[in-house]
Amino acid sequence: MTKNTEDTTSEYHVASFVAYPLLAQLDEVKQAITDVEGSEIHATSEEGKIVFTIEGNSYRDIGTKMDIIRVHKGIINLSPVYHQILDESTGDDVAPL
Template sequence: MTQEHEYHVASFVAHGRPESSEVLSQEIIAIEGAEIHAVSEEGKIVFTIEANNQKLIAARLDEFKHHDELMSLSPIYHQFLTENEPN
């Protein structure tokens, strides 16, 4: 018998004021499963969140999306894979 497991990864661009990049980066790093891939001088941060399901990604993002220093947050990509594992 096998059990199906999901793996999700979603990418986002956060845009804050340039002087807030460090604060926003620290907040993103604190999100479980998050990884920063690029930070621009203009205050844009490209990052991904990985989780076992889409609801976890949404819940983790909800913690961040109301940050005072954040001007906009855009989803870029979401992919999920399923894997069958023997019990």
């Protein structure tokens, strides 16, 4: 039997994204982003681009949260910008992706 180490990870992940929504659904997309635990919007341009981050404890956690947002019907495109990992057991940064 394989042990699930997902719950015992000492990693902290933060990833940033730019979402390109349909302007008519901008408010709904922003709400969908903020509804995801660990997500925070940092800026919205006049053209409707949304810059936000997602925090999580693993690659899988970030990916799951990203997929929840990505499939929203009001999003045209979701582009990853940056992903950083911190090993909380040592306090060291793991190389950014």
